[in-house]
Amino acid sequence: MKNRFLLLAALLLATLSYSQDAPGRWSAQKANAWYAKQPFLVGANYAPANAINELEMFQADSFDPKTIDKELAMAESIGMNTMRVFLHDLLWNDSAGFTKRLDQFLTLCAKHKIRPMLVLFDSCWDPNPKLGKQHDPVPGIHNSGWLQSPGADALTDKSQYPRLKAYVKGVVGAFKNDKRILAWDVWNEPDNTNDNSYGKNNKKLEPANKVALVTALLPQVFQWAREAGPSQPLTCGVWIYKSPEKWKDPAKWSAMEKIQFENSDIITFHQYSTPKALEDVIPALKSFGRPVICTEYMARGADSKFQTHLPIAKKYKVGMINWGFVAGKTQTFLPWDSWQKPYVNGRKPTIWFHEVFKQDGSPVDPAEIAAIKQATGK
Structure with missing residues (x-):
């Protein structure tokens, strides 16, 4: 009996050592109380059609x-009540102007009863961001101008980390009590190395130790954001799909996933896969006892669709934010494989990959609009 007790105690201690709340993290009770006040959250990852990336969306010369x-x-008009919107650390070079424009954006959101989730950093796509006029879209390529934040230069240069800290504390602090903001997503897909786009295939090489650098920096970003005192929850979503049983087992989390799960007030994830895969993973993520929101889904070519996924999510009250809204300069209506085989010289995708509306304002598929309206009760 004594040996059995010691074994159980050891297992309990091992589990606790794998998974524990980071300092300042909301309690599950506080997170659930916050979520109970929210509607069924439905929205899109949003950039205006005439912006190729985060900088073009918010810089003074191109803010529209x-x-x-x-x-x-x-x-x-279709009942969406949130948007996931990406910011960028370089925008803080004009902190006063950027803050003013972000406030103006939030005013427009409030006018349309939309409360956005704001993203501070992003590990996806071009690792060499630059302020100023952004290049035109590369013909036939999905997200040909989207920018990482911080870029490779800042990520590998620790002397720039105080600048990153000033950005995080500055922007979160400026809007820490703003009821127009739903939540803060501190880092999109932090361990994405872009091997199929700006990584190995295009010679705009990622830092060889990128994942290690971000793994070390991400806890600091959470800490900086918490020091700013936000009234909104913080999150950082997992995006590499694992079997539901693996999500439940902290011993099988990567170092990055451990940071994400243990620091996030609410659980967020990406799901470009089948309806069955969605229904399988939701209970695993909800087993953490916290609100769950899917912050990226809807890739028609990956069998991730409004008609199938929204009813499942609504059943479990899991918020759903699809990728893309109006087709435009991001060109994310083109599939991911466009990086290997651009859709040029008459080559066209058999179906649109992302987006809800075409650039002329017509829906990609009227049946999808009906599904969104049904889910939102519009």
Whole structure:
């Protein structure tokens, strides 16, 4: 009996050592109380059609409230109530101007009854961001101008980390009590090395130790954001799909996943896969006892669709934010394989990969609009 007790105690201690709340993390009770006040969250990852990336969306010379207003009205018309919107550390070079424009954007969101989730950093796509005029879209390629934040230069240069800290604390602090904001997503797909796009195939090489650098920096980013005192929850979503049983076992988490799960007030994830895979993974993520939101889904070519996924999510009250809203300069209506075989010289995708609306404002598929309206009760 004594040996059995000692074994159980050892197993309990081992489990606790794998999974524990980071300092300052919301309690599950607080997170669930916050979520109980939210509607069924439905929205899109949003950039206006005339912005190729985060900088073009928010820089002074290209910020376009008129287009944003028009497109958010389209979102409101189908019942969407949130958007996931990416910021960028380089925008803080003009902190006063950026803060003013972000406030203007939030005012437009509120006008259309939309509360966005704001993303601070992103490990996806071009690792060499630069302020100023952004290049035109590369013909036939999905997300040909999207930018990492921080870029490779800043990520590998620790002397720039105080600048990154100032950005995080500055922007979160400026809007820490703003009820127009739903939540803060501190880092999108932090361990994505872009091997099929800007990585091995295109010679715009990622730092060889990128994952290690981000693994070391991500806890600091959470800490900086918490020091700013936000009233909104913080999160960082897992994106590499694992079997539900593996998600339940902290011993099988990667070092990055451990940081994400133990620091996030609410659990977020990406799911470009089948309806069955979605229904399998939701209970595993909900087993953590916290609200769950899917912050990326809907890739028609991967069998991830509004008609199939929204009813499942609504059954479990899991928020759903698809990739893409109005087709435009991001060209994310093109599939991921466009990086290997660009859709040029008459080559066209058999189906649109992402986006809800075409650039002329017509829906990609009216049946999808009906499914979104049904889910949102519009």
